[in-house]
Amino acid sequence: MEASRCLFCFDAPCTAACPTHIDVPRFIKKIATGNLRGSALTILDSNLLGLSCSRVCPVDVLCEGACVMHRYNKQPIEIGRLQRAAMDWFYAHNPSLPVAPENRAKRVACIGAGPASLACAAELRRRGYPAVIFDRNPLPGGLNTYGIAEYKLRPPDSLKEVELVRSMGVEFRLGVEAFAKIEAIECEFDAIFLGIGLGPTHRLGIPGEDLPGFIDALRFIADYKTSSIPVGRRVVVIGAGNTAIDAATAAKRLGAQEIHIVYRRGEAEMPAFEYEYEIAKLDGIVFHWWTQVKRIHGSESVESIECARPDGTIFNLACDMVIPAIGQSRLVDFLARCRGVEVREGRVVINRETGQTENRKYFAGGDCVNGGREVVDAAADGKRAGIGIAQWLEADHG
Amino acid sequence: MADLSTLFAGRIRCPNPFWLASGPPANCGDQVMRAFDAGWGGAVWKTLGEPIVNVSSRYSSVDLNGQRMMGLNNIELITDRPLDVNLREIGEVKKRYPHHAVIASLMVESRREAWHEIVRRSEDAGADGLELNFGCPHGMSERGMGSAVGQVPEYCAMITEWVKEVARTPVLVKLTPNITDIRRVARAARKGGADGLSAINTINSITGIDLDTFIPRPNVDGLSAHGGYCGPAVKPIALHMVQQIAVDPEVGLPVSGIGGISGWREAAEFLLLGCQSVQLCTAPMHWGFRIVEDMIDGLKNWMDEKGFRTVEDFRGLSLPRIQDWKDLNLNYKIVARIDPDTCIGCDLCYIACWDGAHQCIHIDGHASPESFAEASRRRIATTPIPKLDGVAENGSHKTPPERIPCVDEDECVGCNLCWLVCPVEDCISMERVETGLPAQSWEQRMESKC
Numbered sequence: 001m002e003a004s005r006c007l008f009c010f011d012a013p014c015t016a017a018c019p020t021h022i023d024v025p026r027f028i029k030k031i032a033t034g035n036l037r038g039s040a041l042t043i044l045d046s047n048l049l050g051l052s053c054s055r056v057c058p059v060d061v062l063c064e065g066a067c068v069m070h071r072y073n074k075q076p077i078e079i080g081r082l083q084r085a086a087m088d089w090f091y092a093h094n095p096s097l098p099v100a101p102e103n104r105a106k107r108v109a110c111i112g113a114g115p116a117s118l119a120c121a122a123e124l125r126r127r128g129y130p131a132v133i134f135d136r137n138p139l140p141g142g143l144n145t146y147g148i149a150e151y152k153l154r155p156p157d158s159l160k161e162v163e164l165v166r167s168m169g170v171e172f173r174l175g176v177e178a179f180a181k182i183e184a185i186e187c188e189f190d191a192i193f194l195g196i197g198l199g200p201t202h203r204l205g206i207p208g209e210d211l212p213g214f215i216d217a218l219r220f221i222a223d224y225k226t227s228s229i230p231v232g233r234r235v236v237v238i239g240a241g242n243t244a245i246d247a248a249t250a251a252k253r254l255g256a257q258e259i260h261i262v263y264r265r266g267e268a269e270m271p272a273f274e275y276e277y278e279i280a281k282l283d284g285i286v287f288h289w290w291t292q293v294k295r296i297h298g299s300e301s302v303e304s305i306e307c308a309r310p311d312g313t314i315f316n317l318a319c320d321m322v323i324p325a326i327g328q329s330r331l332v333d334f335l336a337r338c339r340g341v342e343v344r345e346g347r348v349v350i351n352r353e354t355g356q357t358e359n360r361k362y363f364a365g366g367d368c369v370n371g372g373r374e375v376v377d378a379a380a381d382g383k384r385a386g387i388g389i390a391q392w393l394e395a396d397h398g
Numbered sequence: 399m400a401d402l403s404t405l406f407a408g409r410i411r412c413p414n415p416f417w418l419a420s421g422p423p424a425n426c427g428d429q430v431m432r433a434f435d436a437g438w439g440g441a442v443w444k445t446l447g448e449p450i451v452n453v454s455s456r457y458s459s460v461d462l463n464g465q466r467m468m469g470l471n472n473i474e475l476i477t478d479r480p481l482d483v484n485l486r487e488i489g490e491v492k493k494r495y496p497h498h499a500v501i502a503s504l505m506v507e508s509r510r511e512a513w514h515e516i517v518r519r520s521e522d523a524g525a526d527g528l529e530l531n532f533g534c535p536h537g538m539s540e541r542g543m544g545s546a547v548g549q550v551p552e553y554c555a556m557i558t559e560w561v562k563e564v565a566r567t568p569v570l571v572k573l574t575p576n577i578t579d580i581r582r583v584a585r586a587a588r589k590g591g592a593d594g595l596s597a598i599n600t601i602n603s604i605t606g607i608d609l610d611t612f613i614p615r616p617n618v619d620g621l622s623a624h625g626g627y628c629g630p631a632v633k634p635i636a637l638h639m640v641q642q643i644a645v646d647p648e649v650g651l652p653v654s655g656i657g658g659i660s661g662w663r664e665a666a667e668f669l670l671l672g673c674q675s676v677q678l679c680t681a682p683m684h685w686g687f688r689i690v691e692d693m694i695d696g697l698k699n700w701m702d703e704k705g706f707r708t709v710e711d712f713r714g715l716s717l718p719r720i721q722d723w724k725d726l727n728l729n730y731k732i733v734a735r736i737d738p739d740t741c742i743g744c745d746l747c748y749i750a751c752w753d754g755a756h757q758c759i760h761i762d763g764h765a766s767p768e769s770f771a772e773a774s775r776r777r778i779a780t781t782p783i784p785k786l787d788g789v790a791e792n793g794s795h796k797t798p799p800e801r802i803p804c805v806d807e808d809e810c811v812g813c814n815l816c817w818l819v820c821p822v823e824d825c826i827s828m829e830r831v832e833t834g835l836p837a838q839s840w841e842q843r844m845e846s847k848c
C-alpha cells in the first residue's frame with residue numbers, strides 16, 4: 001500500500017514545498033490507519049481546495065518533487081494520488097466542515113469566485129466572519145470551472161468545492177460585474193478581498209485578429225468545458241505555455257484532425273511543464289519552434305496563418321481556426337478603480353504574510369497578485385488573507 | 399560444498415535439519431511426501447491422539463504495513479483424522495522415504511496405559527522418534543492436556559517417564575513458552591528421561607478485535623477464544639527460550655528449535671544457539687513447501703562463505719556470546735555518525751533522538767524540533783514558474799545541507815535508536831570511540847568499590 005511507504009519525515013520537505021503547507025505525512029499516515037475523515041480534514045485544514053489541487057497540482061515541481069525518496073533512488077511517494085483518495089472519500093461521505101457561528105458584526109466581500117476567494121471566504125467563516133463572494137460569471141469556481149483542462153478537473157468537481165464553501169455559510173452573488181459596483185461594495189463591507197485573477201488573453205496586434213475562427217484560448221477552453229462549441233479541422237495554437245497545451249489537447253478531444261503549436265522561442269525555453277508537453281506529444285500535436293506569427297489570412301473567416309522563421313523564411317500554415325494562448329492580460333482598469341491599491345506591472349502589491357494592500361481595507365491574492373501561478377498558490381494566498389483580514393478586523397475594530 | 403546432513407540426538411538421521419513442525423503442513427501422508435520431494439529433511443506429524451472436532455474459522459493474524467501474517471494465531475486442536483489412518487500413512491511415508499525423519503507428535507489423556515498404547519502403535523507404524531506435545535495452549539489444555547501438562551514440571555516428568563518405559567525411539571518433549579521459567583519444565587523433561595527438547599510451541603494470544611462488530615478474531619459464531627501465536631513475530635522470544643535451555647547445565651539435551659523461522663537466516667540463528675534441527679509451521683503455511691529450496695541453497699552458500707563444512711562446525715557458536723548484563727563492559731563506548739553524502743534529510747533520526755533518546759542530534763540554527771518545524775511553516779512557498787521567477791528550476795535532488803542533522807558525540811550515549819530508525823542503509827554508523835579505560839563490567843566495578 002502506497003501510504004505505508006511514506007517515511008513520515010519530520011518537518012517534511014514535501015510539506016514545506018506545498019504552498020499551502022499541507023501536513024503531508026500526517027494525512028498519509030491517517031490513510032494508512034484507515035482514518036480517512038481525519039486525513040481529509042488534515043488536508044482541508046491547510047488547503048480548502050484539496051480536491052482540485054489533488055487533480056491539477058504540478059506535483060513534480062511541488063510536494064512530490066521534494067520527496068526525500070528521490071535521494072534514495074526510489075519513486076517519490078504518490079502524494080497527489082493519495083490526496084485524491086482522501087478527497088474522493090470525503091466528498092462521497094456528506095462533506096461538511098466546522099464553522100464558527102456568525103457572531104461578528106464586520107462583513108467581508110470577496111471579488112471573484114476563483115480558488116483565492118473560496119479559500120479566503122472559508123477561512124473567514126471558520127473565524128466567525130460573514131463573507132459574500134461576487135463573480136461576473138454565472139458559475140462560480142473561477143478558472144477551476146472555466147479554465148483548467150477537462151481531463152484534469154471537470155466542472156462538477158470544481159462545483160463540489162464551491163458547494164462546500166456555500167455550506168459553510170458563504171453567500172454567492174453571481175452574474176455581478178463588480179467593476180461597476182465597487183463603490184457600493186466598499187460601502188456595504190468592512191473589508192474587501194480581491195481574487196479577480198487575470199484578464200483575457202493578450203492581443204497579438206497583427207492583421208486578421210477579428211476574423212471568425214480566431215478565438216481566445218480561455219474562451220475556447222471555457223466553452224469546451226461548459227457548453228458545446230465547433231472546432232476547426234486544422235487548428236493552430238499560438239504559444240507554448242500550459243494554457244496553449246490545454247487548448248491544443250482540448251481541440252484534439254473535440255475532433256480536430258491537425259493541430260499545430262507555433263512558438264516564437266525554442267523547445268528549451270518552452271514554459272509548459274514537462275508532463276504537459278509529454279501529453280501534447282502523445283496527442284500528435286506538431287510543434288513549430290522559433291516561429292513568429294505575421295498575419296492571419298482569410299476572406300470570410302480564417303484560412304491560413306503566415307509565419308516567419310528567424311532566418312527570414314516565410315511560410316503559410318493552412319488552417320480554419322487560430323487560438324492565441326500567449327498569456328493573460330492584467331485587469332488594470334478594474335484595479336485602478338480600487339482606490340489606494342498599489343499595482344506594479346499589473347500585479348497588486350501586498351504584504352505576503354497578510355495579503356493586505358496599500359489601502360488597508362483591501363486585501364488580495366491569487367493570480368492577480370502573483371502574476372499567474374497555480375490553483376494551490378491562489379489557495380495559499382486566500383487562506384493567508386483570510387487570517388490577515390480576521391486579525392485586522394479584530395485589532396482595528398474590536 | 400557444505401553438507402547439511404543431520405543426526406538428531408545421535409539417532410534420528412535426515413538429509414538436512416529442516417523439519418516441518420507439527421501442524422497443518424504435516425497433517426497427512428500426501429503432504430509430507432510432497433514436502434520431502436520439495437527438499438524438507440523431516441516432518442513432525444500433526445499431533446496424534448483421540449480425534450477431536452475443530453471449529454470453523456481457526457486462524458487470525460497480525461499484519462504490519464502491508465506485510466501479511468507477521469504473526470499468526472490459531473485455535474486449532476490436534477489431528478481430527480482417525481488414528482489408524484494417520485498411522486497407516488506414517489508407515490507408507492517411511493517406506494517410500496526411508497532416509498527422511500518422520501516423528502510422531504503425541505497427546506493423549508494423562509493415563510499411563512493411554513500413553514503406553516499410543517507410543518507402541520506409533521513406533522510400530524515406523525516413526526523415527528516421538529514428540530510429546532506438552533505445549534498446545536488452547537482447547538486441549540482445558541481438557542488437562544497440552545500446556546496443562548507443560549506448565550507443571552511434575553506432570554511433565556511423570557508422563558515423560560511413562561513414555562520412556564516403553565519407547566524404543568528417541569523421545570522429544572515439546573515445551574510451552576507460556577510459563578515463567580522454561581528451564582524448570584526442561585529440567586523436568588530431562589529428569590523424566592527425555593532424549594531431546596522441541597521449543598517453542600505457540601504463545602497465548604488474542605490477535606485483535608474487529609472494530610465494527612467488537613468481536614475478537616478469529617470469530618466463531620460471534621465468540622472468540624484465546625489462541626496460540628507463532629510466525630515471524632515470535633522469533634525473538636523463541637531464540638531467548640532456546641538459549642536458556644541450551645546453556646542450562648541441568649538440562650543438557652539436544653534441542654529442535656521452533657518459532658518464527660521463515661528462511662535460512664533464522665534457521666542459522668537457531669543453529670548458532672545450539673539447535674540440532676529446526677522446525678517450521680507458519681512459513682510453509684504462508685508460502686508452501688517450495689521455500690525449503692532457498693533454505694538449503696542459502697544456508698549452504700553461507701556456510702561455504704564462512705568456511706563451515708557441516709552444521710556441527712558452527713552449531714552453538716554464538717552461545718558464549720550471550721552472558722549476563724553484569725558481565726558487559728561498561729567502558730565500551732560507541733557514538734552515532736551520520737554520512738552526509740547518503741543522508742536523504744528525512745530527519746527521522748533527529749526527532750527520534752529528541753523525543754525518544756537523549757536530545758543530542760541537532761539541526762544547525764535550531765534549538766528544538768519545534769523551532770525547526772515552525773520556521774518551515776512560516777516560509778512562504780510558491781510554485782516555481784520559470785517565466786515569472788526568471789530562474790530555471792534545478793532538477794537536482796541533492797539533500798539541502800540544512801536538513802542534514804549532526805550528532806553531538808559528547809552527549810551521545812550510543813543507544814542505537816537513530817541508527818535503527820534511519821531508512822537508508824549504512825547512512826548512520828555506530829562507531830567505537832576510545833575511552834582510554836580498560837574493560838570493566840558492572841560486577842567488577844562493584845567489587846573494586848568494596
Ligand SMILES: Cc1cc2nc3c(=O)[nH]c(=O)nc-3n(C[C@H](O)[C@H](O)[C@H](O)COP(=O)(O)OP(=O)(O)OC[C@H]3O[C@@H](n4cnc5c(N)ncnc54)[C@H](O)[C@@H]3O)c2cc1C
Pocket residue numbers: 056057058111112113114115116117134135136137141142143144147148149152176177178179195196197198218221242243246331334365366367368372373374375376378
Ligand atoms: C488554461 C489554464 C489552465 C490551467 N491549468 C492549471 C493546472 O493544471 N493546475 C493549476 O494548478 N493551475 C492551472 N491554471 C492556473 C489556475 O487556474 C489559476 O492560478 C487559479 O485559478 C487562480 O485563481 P484565482 O482565484 O486567483 O483566479 P481565477 O480562477 O481566475 O478567478 C477569478 C475570478 O474573478 C472573476 N472576476 C474577475 N473580474 C471580475 C469582476 N470585475 N467582477 C466580478 N468578477 C470578476 C472571474 O470571473 C473569475 O471567476 C490554469 C490556468 C489556465 C488559464
Ligand SMILES: Cc1cc2nc3c(=O)[nH]c(=O)nc-3n(C[C@H](O)[C@H](O)[C@H](O)COP(=O)(O)O)c2cc1C
Pocket residue numbers: 419420421422444445470471472474475476477503531533534572598599600628629630632656657658659677678679680681
Ligand atoms: C494452525 C496451527 C496448528 C498447530 N498445531 C500443532 C499441533 O497439532 N501440535 C503441535 O505440537 N504444534 C502445533 N502447532 C505449533 C507449531 O508446531 C509450531 O510450534 C509453532 O507454529 C511455531 O512455529 P512457526 O513460528 O514456524 O509457526 C500448530 C501451529 C499452527 C499455526
Ligand code: SF4
Pocket residue numbers: 005006007008009012013014015024025066067068069077079744
Ligand atoms: S518527503 Fe516523501 S517520504 Fe517524506 S513525508 Fe513527504 S511524502 Fe513521505
Ligand code: SF4
Pocket residue numbers: 733734750751755756757758759805809810811812813814815816817
Ligand atoms: S545513538 Fe542514541 S543518543 Fe546517540 S545520537 Fe543516536 S539516538 Fe541520540
Ligand code: SF4
Pocket residue numbers: 736737740741742743744745746747748801802803819820821822825826
Ligand atoms: S534518519 Fe538517516 S537519512 Fe534521515 S536524516 Fe537521519 S541520517 Fe539522514
